[in-house]
Amino acid sequence: MSDSKLEEKIIETIKEKRIEPTAKWKFIVENILIWFLFAMLIFAGSMIFSTIFFTVLYSGKSLPMAHPGMFKRIFFNIPYFWIFLFSVFLFLAYYNFKHTKKGYRFSGCLIISIIFLASILLGVIAHGAGMGARIEGETFRRFPPYRKIMEFQGFGERASFNRFERFERKRVPKRIIR
Amino acid sequence: MEKFEDYAKKTDIELVNQSLKNRDCFVYLIKRYEQKLFRYITRISGLRKEDAEDVLQGVFIKVYQNLNDFDPDLKFSSWIYRITHNQTISNHRKLRTRPQEIFVEDDLLNNFASELDLEKNADDVKLKKIVGGVLTILDEKYREILVLRFMEDQSYQEMADILKKPIGTIATLVNRAKKQFKEEIKKNKLKL
Numbered sequence: 313m314s315d316s317k318l319e320e321k322i323i324e325t326i327k328e329k330r331i332e333p334t335a336k337w338k339f340i341v342e343n344i345l346i347w348f349l350f351a352m353l354i355f356a357g358s359m360i361f362s363t364i365f366f367t368v369l370y371s372g373k374s375l376p377m378a379h380p381g382m383f384k385r386i387f388f389n390i391p392y393f394w395i396f397l398f399s400v401f402l403f404l405a406y407y408n409f410k411h412t413k414k415g416y417r418f419s420g421c422l423i424i425s426i427i428f429l430a431s432i433l434l435g436v437i438a439h440g441a442g443m444g445a446r447i448e449g450e451t452f453r454r455f456p457p458y459r460k461i462m463e464f465q466g467f468g469e470r471a472s473f474n475r476f477e478r479f480e481r482k483r484v485p486k487r488i489i490r
Numbered sequence: 491m492e493k494f495e496d497y498a499k500k501t502d503i504e505l506v507n508q509s510l511k512n513r514d515c516f517v518y519l520i521k522r523y524e525q526k527l528f529r530y531i532t533r534i535s536g537l538r539k540e541d542a543e544d545v546l547q548g549v550f551i552k553v554y555q556n557l558n559d560f561d562p563d564l565k566f567s568s569w570i571y572r573i574t575h576n577q578t579i580s581n582h583r584k585l586r587t588r589p590q591e592i593f594v595e596d597d598l599l600n601n602f603a604s605e606l607d608l609e610k611n612a613d614d615v616k617l618k619k620i621v622g623g624v625l626t627i628l629d630e631k632y633r634e635i636l637v638l639r640f641m642e643d644q645s646y647q648e649m650a651d652i653l654k655k656p657i658g659t660i661a662t663l664v665n666r667a668k669k670q671f672k673e674e675i676k677k678n679k680l681k682l
Binding site for chain 2: 318319320321322323325326327331332333334335336338339413414416417418419
């Protein structure tokens with residue numbers, strides 16, 4: 313180390329430049345924001361998952377005429393758009409969690425599994441509340457690129473409406489019973 | 491004002507709290523860590539003395555600015571090593587330097603010898619040179635792992651906190667680093 317005392321230099325610099333420790337509340341707010349964003353990402357992921365449930369559970373019956381082969385049916389029934397969107401949110405939630413204070417202590421596999429399970433669990437609840445059907449319907453109506461993808465997969469306006477109707481028919485009796 | 495001896499007895503966390511109240515107390519934290527961190531910077535980066543001192547100065551200023559962010563669940567030494575590591579690596583990548591020589595002290599040679607199956611004999615000077623030389627040619631990620639483990643004497647948990655990696659990843663990296671170290675000795679036909 314050099315002869316000139318480093319500690320004196322540092323304290324001088326701190327005094328000269330009037331450097332102050334960053335206030336504790338700023339770190340607390342930053343930390344809260346990171347966790348809030350994580351919660352939002354999980355919420356968004358579960359909404360997307362509820363849409364995946366809806367599209368998978370209520371699609372099959374509308375397709376046999378258009379795609380008779382079994383593999384073709386499966387191929388055209390996969391909700392690529394939602395799976396892609398879910399993957400993006402899964403990655404963002406993972407990235408966000410890794411940047412929490414202790415996120416680095418957990419392995420990537422564990423974090424992704426937990427996010428995945430939380431999304432499935434909340435997604436099932438959201439699907440039960442009709443969120444998946446609503447999101448899918450709104451996206452179909454308001455987002456033309458999605459409509460094009462669906463049309464390519466054999467879901468025109470008619471098929472989309474039928475699917476929603478089937479879902480509603482299943483739900484309404486439950487409501488009446490209650 | 492308390493005497494220097496009083497401060498020397500204080501724990502790191504006590505000194506952090508004192509520094510937040512009175513910036514002059516930060517001197518005692520600097521004094522406690524400057525030698526260790528200076529050595530660590532030169533070992534992982536190969537920076538010249540003046541450059542290493544500049545990095546160290548930057549480290550302490552960053553530490554001072556972030557004192558309120560220190561999490562007492564962590565060891566203070568792990569936290570300060572983490573800041574030093576990040577500051578050094580970002581500086582080091584700009585300069586793209588590789589250590590020319592890493593000096594291995596006598597007491598540290600035992601760590602290497604026992605962990606890496608090196609035969610210690612009378613010619614320790616030669617062995618120290620070989621160990622120091624091989625460390626300079628290792629991949630950066632393996633060099634920093636071996637430096638932390640055998641030269642800075644950090645535990646796996648501390649290394650995990652410094653490098654912000656899961657403890658399992660640290661264990662894997664240590665094994666790979668040891669393997670690469672042995673391979674480099676073989677590849678360069680270094681006789682021990």
